[in-house]
Amino acid sequence: MTTEATGVEPGMYDIPAELYHSDPIPGGSLSSTGARKLATECPARFKHWLDNPEPHTAALEFGTAAHTVVLGNGPELVVVDADRWDTNETKAKVAAIREAGGVPLKPADYQRINDMAEALAANPEASDLLAPGSGLAEQSLFWPDGDVWRRVRIDWLRPDAIVDYKTSRSVDPQHLEKAVHEYGYHQQAEFYRDGAVELGLLPPGAAFKFIFQEKNPPYLVTVAEIDAFAREVGRQMNAGALHLYATCRATGHWPAYVEGTALIPLPAYVERQYA
Structure with a gap:
């Protein structure tokens, strides 16, 4: 696909996050999230996800609110100080905030996010990576690759590195190994x-550089990179996803998962018991 x-x-x-996520490329483009879905799910499920944007959770x-506070860039955060969020009045207020592009937050969540930002600022490596003036926040990149366009939205772009901030249940490196695999962070990095x-x-x-931070006190932080083997796996998975995306777009x-009749064996560990 040419620029013309x-x-x-x-x-x-x-550009605003809403414009990026709406995919401003005529005919569509492949994002990192899309590539990860294509690499781990079937094209039909990916297409359904593409045509049915996920609701607010x-x-x-x-x-999103944590990114806004930590990176200093993002939608307006609006604290909704209501005892109950299930009343019609509060529901209408929350809906209006979202409609205006803001993020509604309970007071406790807003305080927790600010406490997280304070804890992150106390981590020398993380705070240095995100030091004011050291980079640009929330930058959107678009470029052609063969017959398709690709796009990414970078949390923090420095002259020497990309920095991505993620909240996590745990920042124990052993937990992060599983998270990298489960969420395809090795694909994202590449x-x-x-x-x-x-x-x-x-x-x-x-x-x-990934900056992982726990969402509960004491809001621990781990700065991490993906090792060489995982990076190579990520590159191969991205290449497969790009090929699949191009093929499906071209053919419509x-x-x-399977076309025709599938032949289903027993799991390999069961077969070994009877071999």
């Missing part, structure tokens, strides 16, 4: 790095 075909210039844009809004390098924003091999066919 979309009317969009490849590059970095400082408390966890999603909490994460997908983002591809865009920054392609657009000349970072040199090849530039660092990608988004298949399920």
Whole structure:
């Protein structure tokens, strides 16, 4: 797909999150989240997710609010000081805040987010990575790759690294190993790095730093990078997802897990018991 075909210039844009997530590329583009879904789910499920945006959830809004406070960039945070959020009056107030592009928060959640930001600021490595003036927050990148366009939204772009902030139940490295695998963070790191390098924003091999922070006191922080083997796995999974996306777009066919009749064996560990 050429630039002329979309009317969009490849590059970095400082645009609202809503515009980024609505996918401003004519004909559509593949995001890191989409690539991770395609790599682990079937195209039919990916297409359904693409056509049916996920609704607001408390966890999603909490994460968005935490990003806003930590990165100093994001939607307006509005504290809704109500004893109950299930009354018609409060529901209407919350809906109006969301409609205006804000994030409604209970006082306790707002305080917790500010306590998290304070704890993160006390971590020397994390606070240095996110030091004011050291980078740009919430930058959107768009670039063509063969027959498709790709896009990412970077939390914090430094001249020497990409920094991504994530809240987590635990920041114990053993827990994070499972989280990286489950949520495809190794794919995300390589997908983002591809865009920054392609657009000349970072040199090849530039660092990608994750800042993981627990959501409960004492709000522990772990700064982490993905190791070489996981990075290579992420690159291969992204390549497969890009090929699948291009093929499905070209054919208009988004298949399920299996087409035709599937032959289902017993799990391998059961077969070994009877071998």
